[in-house]
Amino acid sequence: MSDVTNQDSSDSNTHRKNVRLAFMCLAFFASMVGLAYASVPLYQLFCQVTGYGGTTQRAELPQTTILDETINVRFDANVGDGALGWNFKPVEREVTLKIGETMQISYEAFNNLKVPTTGTATFNVTPQAAGAYFNKVQCFCFTETTLQPGEKMDMPVVFFVDPDIVNAVETKNIGTITLSYTFYEVDEPTNVSAIVPKDVVVQPTPLYSDIKQEIAGNRG
Numbered sequence: 001m002s003d004v005t006n007q008d009s010s011d012s013n014t015h016r017k018n019v020r021l022a023f024m025c026l027a028f029f030a031s032m033v034g035l036a037y038a039s040v041p042l043y044q045l046f047c048q049v050t051g052y053g054g055t056t057q058r059a060e061l062p063q064t065t066i067l068d069e070t071i072n073v074r075f076d077a078n079v080g081d082g083a084l085g086w087n088f089k090p091v092e093r094e095v096t097l098k099i100g101e102t103m104q105i106s107y108e109a110f111n112n113l114k115v116p117t118t119g120t121a122t123f124n125v126t127p128q129a130a131g132a133y134f135n136k137v138q139c140f141c142f143t144e145t146t147l148q149p150g151e152k153m154d155m156p157v158v159f160f161v162d163p164d165i166v167n168a169v170e171t172k173n174i175g176t177i178t179l180s181y182t183f184y185e186v187d188e189p190t191n192v193s194a195i196v197p198k199d200v201v202v203q204p205t206p207l208y209s210d211i212k213q214e215i216a217g218n219r220g
Contacts, residue, residue: 029189056125056159056179058142059135062102063160069099071161076180077107080122084185085113086147093156100163102137107155107181118146119183130177134167144186 074089087110097103111117121141125134136142138158147153159179165171 017088036184039109052141055131056123056133056134056136057162059137059160062137063100063135063162065163066075066098066100067163067166070096071099071165071174072096072176073103073159073161073218074178075105075107075177076178078180078182080182081119081185084119084183086111086117086119086183088181088183097161099161102158102160104138104156104158107140107157108152109147109155109183114149116146116148118144118186120144120186121183123179123181123198125180126178127171127174129168129170130161130165130174131145133162133168133171134177134179135160135162137187145183 072094073096074094075092077088077090079086079088087108089108091106091108093105095105109119123139123141125131136157136159138156140155140157145153145155157179161177165174
């Protein structure tokens with residue numbers, strides 16, 4: 001009888017250990033899944049704040065401090081998905097501007113297909129260390145873009161290079177920055193009307209010309 005009791009007790013302890021181990025494994029798996037989903041937005045936020053990987057910054061208004069020093073900015077264009085069917089290129093390949101000066105340039109996109117297609121652009125700058133100092137005021141990359149069959153679109157980019165770029169050890173000797181975009185097809189374009197309440201008015205991105213007029217008016 002004692003041997004049977006001990007065997008039952010041992011089996012019960014083993015079962016509890018197995019259950020505990022199963023719960024621990026399940027909790028570990030759930031935490032890894034959660035971290036995987038959270039890591040994407042956290043990584044994007046980290047890149048935006050630090051400029052890591054050549055990620056550019058976003059500015060609401062142009063820079064007011066302009067240095068006498070100049071810097072060259074080159075423009076690169078790519079289509080990463082053949083299904084998109086676009087020709088995509090910069091209007092100008094390179095510009096020279098003063099550090100802190102706000103500049104507007106344009107890209108062009110043309111839809112070669114007989115059906116409308118929607119794309120979204122990824123972007124970065126090289127050298128990657130310059131990403132923390134490259135600021136965009138207006139850019140087509142902030143939203144998805146839809147082109148109708150045979151449609152050609154002008155895509156402006158308004159940007160400036162932060163004057164602090166000349167103070168950082170890793171960036172003070174940079175003379176040329178390359179801004180690169182790659183367009184990819186969006187399978188299911190975002191339906192703004194489906195995610196924005198009817199009583200909310202979606203404001204369009206202000207044009208650079210309007211921003212300049214506002215600044216001039218504030219200065220008197």
